[in-house]
Amino acid sequence: MNLKLYTSLHNEKITFEPVRSNEVSIYVCGVTPYDVTHLGHAFSYVHFDVLRRYLLSNKLTVKYVQNLTDIDDDMIMVSKRLNGKPISEIRDENDALLRNDLDQLNVLRPTVYPYATDHIKEIITATSELLQKNIAYVVDGDVFFKAEQFNKYGNLNNATYETLLEKENPEAKQRAKRRGPLDFLLWQKSPADEPGWDSPWSRGRPGWSIECTVMSISHLGEQIDIHGGGKDLLFPHHENEIAQAESLSGEAPFCNWWMHNGMLQLDGVKMSKSLGNLVLVRDLLKTTEPDHLRLYLLSTHYRSDANYQIGDLDDIKALYEKFKVACRNIQNVQKLTSITEEFRDAMDDDLNTPLALQKLSESANRIINGSNQTGEAEALQEALNILGFAFAGARGPALNDFSP
Numbered sequence: 001m002n003l004k005l006y007t008s009l010h011n012e013k014i015t016f017e018p019v020r021s022n023e024v025s026i027y028v029c030g031v032t033p034y035d036v037t038h039l040g041h042a043f044s045y046v047h048f049d050v051l052r053r054y055l056l057s058n059k060l061t062v063k064y065v066q067n068l069t070d071i072d073d074d075m076i077m078v079s080k081r082l083n084g085k086p087i088s089e090i091r092d093e094n095d096a097l098l099r100n101d102l103d104q105l106n107v108l109r110p111t112v113y114p115y116a117t118d119h120i121k122e123i124i125t126a127t128s129e130l131l132q133k134n135i136a137y138v139v140d141g142d143v144f145f146k147a148e149q150f151n152k153y154g155n156l157n158n159a160t161y162e163t164l165l166e167k168e169n170p171e172a173k174q175r176a177k178r179r180g181p182l183d184f185l186l187w188q189k190s191p192a193d194e195p196g197w198d199s200p201w202s203r204g205r206p207g208w209s210i211e212c213t214v215m216s217i218s219h220l221g222e223q224i225d226i227h228g229g230g231k232d233l234l235f236p237h238h239e240n241e242i243a244q245a246e247s248l249s250g251e252a253p254f255c256n257w258w259m260h261n262g263m264l265q266l267d268g269v270k271m272s273k274s275l276g277n278l279v280l281v282r283d284l285l286k287t288t289e290p291d292h293l294r295l296y297l298l299s300t301h302y303r304s305d306a307n308y309q310i311g312d313l314d315d316i317k318a319l320y321e322k323f324k325v326a327c328r329n330i331q332n333v334q335k336l337t338s339i340t341e342e343f344r345d346a347m348d349d350d351l352n353t354p355l356a357l358q359k360l361s362e363s364a365n366r367i368i369n370g371s372n373q374t375g376e377a378e379a380l381q382e383a384l385n386i387l388g389f390a391f392a393g394a395r396g397p398a399l400n401d402f403s404p
């Protein structure tokens with residue numbers, strides 16, 4: 001295997017080698033299921049699905065863990081707004097909608113799909129250990145991590161402590177109680193009218209980042225190969241995860257390949273509920289075949305910001321139809337290795353799906369106009385299968401295979 005993957009930790013593409021030679025461990029940050037998910041989530045999860053499928057095509061075993069953050073400020077806010085509707089019901093309803101979207105897009109189900117609320121005991125244990133190691137402190141029922149004491153804090157963002165202070169920080173809660181401006185909550189005391197679990201410090205609930213650290217260690221071990229998520233999670237969430245994991249295990253690096261996908265915008269504007277400009281997968285799928293939408297999502301490189309505009313799907317329809325027609329020409333002969341090599345060269349370069357699709361498009365042209373070589377259609381179909389297209393026979397939920 002000659003795969004190079006870009007890692008935000010070193011800001012360069014590095015030849016991929018798993019920590020354990022026989023199994024690749026991947027943790028991808030999941031959603032907080034307090035509301036409907038949109039095309040931006042599909043962009044992220046389809047690309048990580050292709051990463052997984054590409055590793056599998058290289059004869060590797062992959063353990064893919066993706067969590068659900070089912071306790072957090074937003075979940076509590078929605079529950080209150082809905083007159084105390086149980087958080088587990090809100091979670092299950094929104095998760096079912098997301099799952100249905102991703103199933104239709106033929107995204108393989110995660111190997112493990114942990115819920116934060118199923119890991120409270122381990123989170124309390126991890127928080128106790130960090131207190132024992134004196135890299136955390138308690139203030140009136142809240143437990144904080146001393147960010148300044150972790151000397152690599154900021155490395156992932158290529159930032160100094162001072163420049164981090166200028167960044168927007170959604171985890172900077174309880175300012176008055178914190179000793180350092182970048183310290184973050186491991187455990188927070190719950191008000192009487194909000195959910196909480198008993199702990200040595202207070203009846204409370206976990207901070208956001210410790211949840212991912214604990215779920216990652218619980219299901220994948222102290223060191224993992226690939227950690228994925230949107231680039232909006234680079235700070236502070238992923239910076240915190242490194243600080244917590246390496247402080248707990250004493251092993252470094254916690255993870256070598258930090259893969260961050262770009263953000264999806266609508267007509268140049270960030271998609272957000274507050275702006276009312278969400279594009280929902282299930283709306284698009286009313287008029288668009290799921291493989292067609294998958295093709296659209298893969299036509300942008302995962303690290304680039306994608307800009308969805310009405311009409312984009314029409315623009316890519318001809319390519320989609322061309323692939324389907326070309327695949328009908330397979331005769332089950334030996335596949336043409338030169339096409340496979342062109343495809344793999346593009347994918348080996350940090351999963352360059354736009355270039356891979358361009359090469360496959362040229363191949364499909366030759367197949368359709370009859371200038372192809374023997375075995376070219378077979379090679380094309382195999383490549384499209386690796387990219388997860390159900391029409392090319394890629395296994396997955398779209399073909400009723402719900403196994404991970």
Ligand SMILES: [Zn+2]
Binds near residue numbers: 028029030212237
């Ligand atoms: Zn996370």
